[in-house]
Amino acid sequence: MIWNEKQETMPREELELVQLRRLQAQVERVYATVPYYRQKMDDAGVAPGDIKTLADIRLLPFTTKEDLRKNYPFGLFTVPLERVVRIHASSGTTGQPTVVGYTKRDIGMWAEMMARSLTAAGVNRGDIVHNAYGYGLFTGGLGAHYGAEEIGCAVIPISGGNSKRQITIMRDFGSTVLLSTPSYALNLADTMAEMGIDPADLKLRVGVFGAEPWSEEMRRELEKRLKIKAIDIYGLSEVLGPGVAIECVEEQRGLHIMEDHFLAEIVDRDTFAPLPVGEAGELVFTTLTKEAFPVIRYRTKDISHLIADVCTCGRTFYRMPKVTGRTDDMLIIRGVNVFPSQIEEVLMKIEGVEPHYQIMVEREGSLDSIEVQVEVSEEIFSDEIKVLEGISSKIKNDIKDLLGISAKIKLVEPKTIQRSEGKAKRVFDNRKL
Amino acid sequence: MKVKQVAVFLENKSGRLAEISHCLAEAGINIRALSLADTTDFGILRIVADDTDKAQRVLKEKGFTVGITDLVAVAAEDRPGGLDKILQAVTKAGLNVEYMYAFTQVSGKTGMMLFRFEQTDAAVTALQAAGIKVLSGSEVHAL
Known part of the structure; x- marks a missing residue:
């Protein structure tokens, strides 16, 4: 199943036109509304009018976590706070937390990205979604929640922790979908074993796991122990939260990037020069439609590459292989x-x-x-x-x-x-x- | 003709051994024989208890990693040459000993050797054929 057939299977040339149009508008708006971005672009000698093709994106300066910190808390918002309806922030374990905001339209777009993602993972209306991502400043909980509601799933907003109770609820409520970090899913599998509960007796069918790097071996382990399909989801709060890219249940090979809303680039890890499709380097994202907190060429520190081959699921979006490491964790x-x-x-x-x-x-x-x-x-x-x-x-x-x-x-x-x-x-x- | 041994994994941390003895004491389990093998990082505590199943259960409940192994118990005369007689028979039969430990009964008449052989059943047969007295599990657990 595809949530938004028109967008997700758009022919490549058409998609690139949409991307260019959106990119130009985004750059123009950011330049006009955020002094910090304007200054950076002026310093780099580039004006919004210079973006004539998608390849011109390389003229724009990068944005890093450091830029976000310097503008703590709301310095990079492009709309007045009256238009912001939600604020999330990173935990700040590695320094000053980074703060992101969403307008009502952003929240709607995010819900669609999550609805697309969960649909790609095989989740449907009627599913009972056990959402064990943390609710709070972390984008995981609420981000996934809105997407599952958008589809029409019954969402259990259980958040993280208290594993025994989670499993009792999972059994009694008949949860069919588990949303959590892979490490927490493993914790739940252990707790089931301790409680003498056989996952085969539960209704769980699919797990959508993200927010930390995990290996293929871990996928096999989770699939075997929980008797589910384990699907990888990708996202980061600076760009959106969960829902930037998703594996399809058909292939489970590479994550489809929601390219009509996020422009992905791969750059050399040392020189930051753009790399051609297929070569591995650091992932860089530019948001194309976000209102409150757009980012221009945000360096994710995640290592991946782009896959251009058309997928059997029908989506035309490029894929990126599972991110197994961040330059931060290296x-x-x-x-x-x-x-x-x-x-x-x-x-x-x-x-x-x-x-x-x-x-x-x-x-x-x-x-x-x-x-x-x-x-x-x-x-x-x-x-x-x-x-x-x-x-x-x-x-x-x-x-x-x-x-x-x-x-x-x-x-x-x-x-x-x-x-x-x-x-x-x-x-x-x-x-x- | 086999004796059940409870083996427990131990990290080299102070107090761990006492936690095991306390756990067994609380459950009213009597230890018949015991041996501790250790490396720089970890140890393996090997116990023969009066109630193997209960010992295994209470230790598992406390979160220890526990394994059950078959040993062969042999009575040795408690005098010079008692052990030698057994080991000569073991060597002659070509049996591979993984480890062994010994204890003396309160009566003081015989010593007892506990062997972990590579091939337990073959060892029992070979020792009996050599005229060595192999003790039954119930004899040892109920001492």
Whole structure:
């Protein structure tokens, strides 16, 4: 099923015309209303009139999280606060929180993006949507909520936490769709096992997971344990929130970007030069229709590439492969770049190893060391030391083979690694850099 | 002819061992024999208890990772050469010992060896054929 057939299957040439028209209008409006953007464009020697083709977007300066922080809280809003109906903000764990606003029309557009996304994931009117994304300043909860309502689903606004109660409700209310972070879905699967509830006895059919990077191995694990289809959704509050891109249930291969509302570019990670379709680099988004908080060439720090092949689902939008790492999460261990999701992938390929892990990074003298903590499940436990040591060295060797780094493996008791209630914290970087 | 052992995974953290003993004490479980194997990072506590199922259950409830293994218990005369006689038979039969531990009964007449063999059933047959007294599980658990 396609929510907005006309838009989502528009021929490419037509789509590009829509994009150009919207881009020109957006740039003009931003230039006219936000002094900060105007100054940046003046400094770069570019005026709104210079955008004559889509490729001219490269003339425009980038926007970064730093720009958002400098304008805390409302400096980059393009409309007066009387027209803003919603404000969200990032948690600010890595500094000053970034604040975003929405007009009534923005909220409507967002609901449509989420309705399109959930429809692509196979969600329909009549579904009972268990929304375990956090409600609050975080865009996940409310963003997903409005989209599910738009479709006509019955939404359970359960938010995160209190897993046992979540599962009781899931069983009693007959939830068919789970919306959460992948790490929280895993927590729910564990809790079901503890409560002796077989996921096959629940009505859950599909999970739409996002807001943190997750590996293909994690997808297989979640699909197997929860007996569902696990669909990846992408979004970020600076651009919209959830609903910027979605996997279709037909292919589960690459996320369709809602290109009629968001212009995607891939740029070189170091030089920021635009890269051709197919090459991997940093994802950059320009909002085309947002009113209260548009962004121009926002650098997401997510690594991906664009896929131009037409998808069997019929959507003409370009796809981007699952984002498995952000430049922010990337660890540089003795000169080697490592994403936590790569370590996750290694762990989950080993039979019996639990998907609960933690990565500790230390610096001793001038050398970085990395310790991966893995819980000992009954499946891998043995009364013999040599068997457990064999598992440690297997993990160590696999990490060495795949990632080229030497990690210390520490086996820890079950349930000692903190369970996710929303976004999982897996990396503890104790280096004083 | 096999003895059930409860093995528990332990991180090397102070107080963990005491938590296990407390947990067993509260459940009224008596420990027949015990051994602790350790590396720098973790340890494996091996226990033979009077009630294996209950020991496994209460430890699991406390969140420990628990495994059950079969051991072979052999009575050794409590005098010089008692152990040697058994080990000579083990060697002769070509049995592979993963680990073993010993304890002496209160009566003081015989010692007891607990063996973890690679192939438990074959070991029982071979030892009995060599004239070694292999104790039954119920004999050991009910000591």
